[in-house]
Amino acid sequence: MSTETTTEQIKQKKYNWPEPEDYTPLSFIEEVRIRDGEHGDTLFRVLTMIDKFSNDWVKRNDIDTLMNLIQSTEKCACFLNPLSSYIPIDDYAEIGGFARLFIQSYKENQPIDLGLYLCPKVDKLKNEELTQWWRK
Numbered sequence: 001m002s003t004e005t006t007t008e009q010i011k012q013k014k015y016n017w018p019e020p021e022d023y024t025p026l027s028f029i030e031e032v033r034i035r036d037g038e039h040g041d042t043l044f045r046v047l048t049m050i051d052k053f054s055n056d057w058v059k060r061n062d063i064d065t066l067m068n069l070i071q072s073t074e075k076c077a078c079f080l081n082p083l084s085s086y087i088p089i090d091d092y093a094e095i096g097g098f099a100r101l102f103i104q105s106y107k108e109n110q111p112i113d114l115g116l117y118l119c120p121k122v123d124k125l126k127n128e129e130l131t132q133w134w135r136k
Helices: 003-011 025-032 060-069 095-108 124-135
Strands: 046-048 078-080
Touching: 025 046, 025 060, 025 095, 060 095, 060 124, 095 124
Parallel strands: 046 078
Antiparallel strands: none
């Protein structure tokens, strides 16, 4: 099966992968959150979903809550595109990493691009820039 065929089948919902429309930024973060006792110490956990975010997926009313999360180093699941041949079994994301990406998307009015897989971490320098931008 070619990649083009697989991509087309995914678009036609022949595979039942979640899509951005199934989440808000905050429900996405809740979905990747690792709850007490879940998966023990192994962080072999990913959220597998389609990576087709719209420019306006993040709304202005999401920003205050996301800003409160950008410093969070709480470990969470990585993002995995169903077309990826790699699974990040030895890595993890941080809640603050996803929050930062969502805020950047809103600020730049650009769709979120998570690629084939992504395990974002807190970035103190970028977080400071976003904090200064939001205060203005």
